[in-house]
Structure formats: structure tokens, C-alpha cells
Amino acid sequence: MLINTVLMFLRELLPLCILLATLLVWHRVLWRQFALYFALPSLLLLSVVSLKMVWISEQLDGLGLELLYSLFYLSCFILLCVSALKAQYALWTSALAAACLFSISGSNLLLYIWLPTQTENTPADLLLGAALGVGIGASIAVLWYYLLTELKQWRSSSFALLLSLSGARQVMMASALLIQSDWLVAGPQLWQTEQWLSEQSELGFFLQALMGYEATPSLSQVLSYLLCFVVLFWCCSLMERKR
Amino acid sequence: MRSLRRYLVTVLIALFTLISFVAALQSYKQSVSRAEALFDQDLQVLASSLSQQYKADSAQELGLALQVWQQGKLVYRSALAPERTMSDAEGFSEHNFGGKRWRVFRQTPNDVLTVIVAQPLQQRQQLADEVITASIYPVVLSLPLQAVLIWLVVSKALSPIQRFSAQLSSKKANDLSPVELDQVPAELDQMLKTTNQLFARLGDAFEREKRFASDVAHELRTPLSVLQVNLHNASQQWQRSGISDPEGSMLALQSGVERMSALIEQIMLLNRTNPEHFQARTEQLDLAGLCRQVVADWYPQIDNKQQQIELLGLEHLSLKGDAFALRLLVSNLVGNASKYTQTGGTIQLELSATQDKAVLVVQDNGPGIAPQEYSRVFDRFYRVGGDRHQSGTTGSGLGLAIVRDIVILHQGQIRLGPSDFSSGLKVTVELPL
Incomplete structure (x- = not known):
């Protein structure tokens, strides 16, 4: 169905678009170099993951793909921390962080497009759904870019806060995959906010992409999220102070 | 530094795309939801019709009318169907019965069997309206949102120009x-x-x-x-x-x-x-007192020319102005009057006030100035009749230019006209209080 294609594209593209817009605000002056540093590893990683997806998914008792994605999410977070701490490497480390996220989104989308179940969707549905998803994602990225530019001028710490939320979101995603693969103990469920804000609602969708909103998070997810948020925020604060 | 054009184009395109696409998705979801309700209703109608066929009491009398004819004999009809045939024409047609207009479909699969199904046109229209309205609503509702966002974005983009304009005008x-x-x-x-x-x-x-x-x-x-x-x-x-x-x-x-x-x-x-x-140093001062001082300053020359000078009107007139400049203004007017008025002539100063301005009139019974010269005498170095003025007095041609500058400085007005005497010049100066 059309709506499924739109949601699939949005779920994969929105976090990437938000992260890219945030990083472009950061590297506004050197955006061409940033784009280059982002494009090359993105294409490389995407090609490798897509071409070897079957082989990867068969590794580690069939958990290869989940663990690789977790690794990408964690790498994304670590690279963001490094780029905040080391100004001289900031451009390429942050571009690489975005490339990690791109390789996950890209390979998921390619998988979705080439899945055998796609025979149920007409090419027109797929095309229209993809156009709607990409259009909404790109529009949110543009608006997010300008909003963040204004916020940064108004209060510089707002940028650090939003980048930290975005970084912690990647850890949230990694922890969810690790729990799913039984590599991390979930612990008790801390709260249930599904009835107030569903992850499937528009706002829930946006918050999930922006800060990894989870309606039913477990203890280990919340702890890792908070820890990583504090670490990245501290790194960003150090960066602001150095400036 | 960013480009206004790029900002407006990208943000407006992003806004339009986002709102239009979200509205389209909402329309899609609403339409699917309505269509599902419609299909559910069809299921209910079918169940209702079958219930009647087996003589069971149907709780709902739903919209479809159904007739089955076998070799020209009516073997089944639903509650809403009449006893006569609903349509003689194969395929789709429209007919009236039961006080309604119906859309009828007649099918004859073989020589013996004819099935006729009819649905009220009003019901069809209503269902179609529901689906279409559901798809239009999000688009219509998004328009005010688009308008507000466009207003905000354009105002934001043009704010540097407004700030620039405000700084210039202030x-x-x-x-x-x-x-x-x-x-x-x-x-x-x-x-x-x-x-x-x-x-x-x-x-x-x-x-x-x-x-x-x-x-x-x-x-x-x-x-x-x-x-x-x-x-x-x-x-x-x-x-x-x-x-x-x-x-x-x-x-x-x-x-x-x-x-x-x-x-x-x-x-x-x-x-x-x-x-x-x-750089004017404005202060509250008494214009009448200032005029008296100027008359006292000029009195030796006036007396020397045996001229008469009188100060009429208000004895006190308080206004805000620069004391040095206003004294110079009155002095130049009185000096000009004395210089260009013949021996034994008369000079008159009159002070009055309206609600918001002080009025000083200085007039004499000298030779005066031709009306066509009124606008030119305020030009710098301009002297009526050139250097060979008929009065024979020396002058710089700057006196009235200075007077005009002082009046402008105080945001007042100055007018020249014929004197109330039989001849001469009348200068009226209005200054805001």
C-alpha cells in the first residue's frame, strides 16, 4: 500500500535528514567539503552492506545484520563525540557519522524496494510513496536547518542540546537492536506512554527520528540513552567553550 | 551572511511540500477509512438481503433493492423492490419507484434468469460525497496553516530590510x-x-x-x-x-x-x-523678553535714523528654542527693517500665540519687496536690486538666509507679505510652542 511505502521511507530517511541538517548547521561554511566527505563513505558502505547483505545476515547465528546495524549506530554516536572533542577532525568524523546512519537507512530502503513482497505494490504506488516520503523528509530537513540556525544564534547551547539528543537517539536504536539480539539485557519496562503519544502518530514519528522517542522503554535503554546524552552534551559544551 | 532569495525559495518550497504532502497523506488515510466504511456497508446490505431471502427479520433496512426474475416470473424481491420490474433495459439505467430515484443494473446471464439490482441515487451521492469530502478536508484545513507560515517566513526574511528602513527613518x-x-x-x-x-x-x-x-x-x-x-x-x-x-x-x-x-x-x-x-540647545525662553532685548540693542541706530519702533501683543510668550539662534533671528529681522526703512519710518513688532505656535510679525513702512522677489530673498547672497540696492545700505544678502535656517531649525514657518502700512514688508514667523 502507498501508506506503507511512505512510512517506510519516512522511518528510514527522517533521522538521517535531521542529523544531516544539524551537521550542516555546524559545518555551514565548509558544506561542500562536508558533502564530499559524506558522499564517498556513504556510497562505499551502502554498496558493501547491500551487496553482502545475505552473507552478513547469516553470520553470528543469523544476527549479523542486527549486530552490524548496532555497530553503525554506536559508531555514529562515537564519531559525533570525537568530532565535538577534536575540532581538527570534526568535518570528516561527523560526515562519517552521518554516513554510518545513511548505510543503515539506504540498505533498508533498497531491501524494501527489492523485496519479493513488493509485487503487491504497483510501481506507481512505490514511486508515489517514495516521492512523498523523500519530499516530507527533505522538507523537514530544510526547515530544521533554518530553525536550528536561528536557535543557534539565539542560544548556542540549543545546538549542543539537539545534537546530543540526535546522538543519544542512535544509541537508543543500537540498544533496541542489541536487546532484540539478546546481546543486551533489557531490564524492566520503565513506563508506558503509548496512550498519550503513540510512536505511530506524526509527532511520535518525528520525536522518534529526532531523539529516539520510545513509548515503552526498558531500563537498559533509558540508562544508556541518558549516559550517552550527558557524554555528548559535555563534549559539545567543551567544544563551545573552546570556541 | 545568507541570501534572502535562497532562504525564501528553500523555506517556502519546503513548507509547501511538507504541508501538501502531509495533507495528501491525510486525505489518503481519510479516503481509505471512508472507503472501508463503504465496503463494510455493502457487506451489511448483502447480509440484509440474504436474511430477507430466508424470511428472517432483518434488523436493518438498507439501501439496495433486488429482484430475481425467472422466465418472466418474479421469484425474489427484497423489501425495497417493487413488484413490477425495476428496469427493462440491460445494463445501467435510472428509474423512479418507491418515491425515490434509483440507479439500476439489470443483468440477464441466460435466457431464463434476470437479476436486477438498484440503489437510491441520493445514497450513492451521499457515499461519494463522504469519500470526496474526506479527501478534500485536509487540503482545505492546511490552507490557513500555510498562510500563517508563509506570513511568518516572509516577515522573518524581510526583517533585515525593515530594520534597515527603521534605522534610516529614525x-x-x-x-x-x-x-x-x-x-x-x-x-x-x-x-x-x-x-x-x-x-x-x-x-x-x-x-x-x-x-x-x-x-x-x-x-x-x-x-x-x-x-x-x-x-x-x-x-x-x-x-x-x-x-x-x-x-x-x-x-x-x-x-x-x-x-x-x-x-x-x-x-x-x-x-x-x-x-x-x-546643535541646538533648546531651553524654555521668553520670546517677548528676547524681542525687548533686541529692540534695546538696535535702539541707538533706530533713534539715529529717527525711526519709530513699537512692540505690540503679548508681554510674555514662553516657548522652547535656542536662545542664541532666536535672538539672531529677531535681530536680523529688526536690523533689516531698520536698514531698509527710510529715515523717520516706522517699525512694528507684534507677538501673538495660537494653541500650538508663537507668531512674531515684524513689519515696516519702508519700500518693501516686490512679491516676485519673496522666494528669492531667502537665497544666500541674494540682494534685491543687486549690490546697488536703492536704499544705499550695505548688506551681505545673508540675513534672511540665516533667519530661514533658524526657522527650519525650530521646525517653524516664515512668510513674507505686504505690510499693513501703506507700503513696506511684513515678515511673519511661526514657531512651535
Whole structure:
């Protein structure tokens, strides 16, 4: 169905678009170099993951793909921390962080497009759904870019806060995959906010992409999220102070 | 520094895309939801029709009418169907029965069996409307949101131009300091630079002009004073030595030097009272008292020419102004009146006030000025009749120019007209209270 294609594209593209817009605000002056540093590893990683997806998914008792994605999410977070701490490497480390996220989104989308179940969707549905998803994602990225530019001028710490939320979101995603693969103990469920804000609602969708909103998070997810948020925020604060 | 065009284009396209796509998705979801309700209703209708076929009481009397004819005999009809055939024509057609208009479909799969199904047109229209309305609602509702967001984005984008305009309009006449703006967009950058360069050049030019006129006048004043003293001494020596001056060369020379001294004084005063340079020190003062002081200053000359001077009207008139400038204004008007009025003439000053302004009228019964000259006498160095004024008095042609500058400085008005006497000039000055 059309709506499924739109949601699939949005779920994969929105976090990437938000992260890219945030990083472009950061590297506004050197955006061409940033784009280059982002494009090359993105294409490389995407090609490798897509071409070897079957082989990867068969590794580690069939958990290869989940663990690789977790690794990408964690790498994304670590690279963001490094780029905040080391100004001289900031451009390429942050571009690489975005490339990690791109390789996950890209390979998921390619998988979705080439899945055998796609025979149920007409090419027109797929095309229209993809156009709607990409259009909404790109529009949110543009608006997010300008909003963040204004916020940064108004209060510089707002940028650090939003980048930290975005970084912690990647850890949230990694922890969810690790729990799913039984590599991390979930612990008790801390709260249930599904009835107030569903992850499937528009706002829930946006918050999930922006800060990894989870309606039913477990203890280990919340702890890792908070820890990583504090670490990245501290790194960003150090960066602001150095400036 | 960003481009206004790029900002507006990207943000507006993003807004339109986002809102349109989200509205389209909502339309899609609403339409699917309505269509599902419609299909569910069809299921209910079918169940209802089958219930009747098996003589069971159906709880719902739903919209479809159904007839089954076998070899020309009605073997089944639903509750809403009439006993006669609903349609004789194969395929789709429209007919009236049961007080309604129906859309009918007749199918004859073989020679013996005919199935006729009908649905009220109103019901079909209603269902179609529901689906279409559901798809239109999000698009219509998104329009006000789009309008508000466009207004916000355009206002935000144009705010540097508004700030620029506000800074320019709040500038005082003598403020030539550069305009400073934060986050200047690319389109405004050149305009701002050019404006500031213009201000800088204008400021330099004013400063040069001010300094030049002032320096020249100042430099000339000292040698002229020396010249005056030497002329006076030479004149005394001539008298003591008994040198006669039948052609009056010495007097002409003294008169010329005096005129030049007066001219230089006037140039310096003009320079001082120029609205572009003058920093007015406004204070509350009594214009009537100021007029009395000026009359007292000029009285020796007036008395010398046996002229009459009278001060009429209010005895106290308080207004806000620069004391030095207003004294100079009254002095120039009284001095002009005395200079250009014949011996034994009359000069009259009258002070009055309206709700918001003070009015000073200075008139005389001198020769006056032709009305066509009224606008020109305020020009610098312009003298009625040129240097050979019929009164024979020396003048610089700057007196009324200075008066006009002072009036402008006080945001007042000045008018010339014929005197209330049989001849002469009437000058009316209005100053805000």
C-alpha cells in the first residue's frame, strides 16, 4: 500500500535528514567539503552492506545484520563525540557519522524496494510513496536547518542540546537492536506512554527520528540513552567553550 | 551572511511540500477509512438481503433493492423492490419507484434468469460525497496553516530590510553615522555598504564645507580688523594734515571694509546656524523678553535714523528654542527693517500665540519687496536690486538666509507679505510652542 511505502521511507530517511541538517548547521561554511566527505563513505558502505547483505545476515547465528546495524549506530554516536572533542577532525568524523546512519537507512530502503513482497505494490504506488516520503523528509530537513540556525544564534547551547539528543537517539536504536539480539539485557519496562503519544502518530514519528522517542522503554535503554546524552552534551559544551 | 532569495525559495518550497504532502497523506488515510466504511456497508446490505431471502427479520433496512426474475416470473424481491420490474433495459439505467430515484443494473446471464439490482441515487451521492469530502478536508484545513507560515517566513526574511528602513527613518538630519545591522542578507549587503559610504562622503563634504567657510571667514576677520584700524588712523591723519577728500574715497573705502566685515560675521553666523551643523540647545525662553532685548540693542541706530519702533501683543510668550539662534533671528529681522526703512519710518513688532505656535510679525513702512522677489530673498547672497540696492545700505544678502535656517531649525514657518502700512514688508514667523 502507498501508506506503507511512505512510512517506510519516512522511518528510514527522517533521522538521517535531521542529523544531516544539524551537521550542516555546524559545518555551514565548509558544506561542500562536508558533502564530499559524506558522499564517498556513504556510497562505499551502502554498496558493501547491500551487496553482502545475505552473507552478513547469516553470520553470528543469523544476527549479523542486527549486530552490524548496532555497530553503525554506536559508531555514529562515537564519531559525533570525537568530532565535538577534536575540532581538527570534526568535518570528516561527523560526515562519517552521518554516513554510518545513511548505510543503515539506504540498505533498508533498497531491501524494501527489492523485496519479493513488493509485487503487491504497483510501481506507481512505490514511486508515489517514495516521492512523498523523500519530499516530507527533505522538507523537514530544510526547515530544521533554518530553525536550528536561528536557535543557534539565539542560544548556542540549543545546538549542543539537539545534537546530543540526535546522538543519544542512535544509541537508543543500537540498544533496541542489541536487546532484540539478546546481546543486551533489557531490564524492566520503565513506563508506558503509548496512550498519550503513540510512536505511530506524526509527532511520535518525528520525536522518534529526532531523539529516539520510545513509548515503552526498558531500563537498559533509558540508562544508556541518558549516559550517552550527558557524554555528548559535555563534549559539545567543551567544544563551545573552546570556541 | 545568507541570501534572502535562497532562504525564501528553500523555506517556502519546503513548507509547501511538507504541508501538501502531509495533507495528501491525510486525505489518503481519510479516503481509505471512508472507503472501508463503504465496503463494510455493502457487506451489511448483502447480509440484509440474504436474511430477507430466508424470511428472517432483518434488523436493518438498507439501501439496495433486488429482484430475481425467472422466465418472466418474479421469484425474489427484497423489501425495497417493487413488484413490477425495476428496469427493462440491460445494463445501467435510472428509474423512479418507491418515491425515490434509483440507479439500476439489470443483468440477464441466460435466457431464463434476470437479476436486477438498484440503489437510491441520493445514497450513492451521499457515499461519494463522504469519500470526496474526506479527501478534500485536509487540503482545505492546511490552507490557513500555510498562510500563517508563509506570513511568518516572509516577515522573518524581510526583517533585515525593515530594520534597515527603521534605522534610516529614525536618523536625525545631522546624523551621518553609518547604519549597522546584524546578519545582513546578501541582497542588502551592497545597499548597506553604498548607503554607509554615501553617509561617510556626505559627512566629509559637510565637514569640509563647514571648516572651509569657517576657516576662510576666521582668517579674513583678523586682517580686516587691522585694515579697519589702519583706515581709521589714516582718516584721522588726513584730517589732522588737512588733506581733503572731495571724492569721498576714504569714506567709500571705509564703507567697503565695514561691509566686508559684516559679510564675514554673517557668513560665520550662517555657518553656525545651518541646520545641518547646528546643535541646538533648546531651553524654555521668553520670546517677548528676547524681542525687548533686541529692540534695546538696535535702539541707538533706530533713534539715529529717527525711526519709530513699537512692540505690540503679548508681554510674555514662553516657548522652547535656542536662545542664541532666536535672538539672531529677531535681530536680523529688526536690523533689516531698520536698514531698509527710510529715515523717520516706522517699525512694528507684534507677538501673538495660537494653541500650538508663537507668531512674531515684524513689519515696516519702508519700500518693501516686490512679491516676485519673496522666494528669492531667502537665497544666500541674494540682494534685491543687486549690490546697488536703492536704499544705499550695505548688506551681505545673508540675513534672511540665516533667519530661514533658524526657522527650519525650530521646525517653524516664515512668510513674507505686504505690510499693513501703506507700503513696506511684513515678515511673519511661526514657531512651535
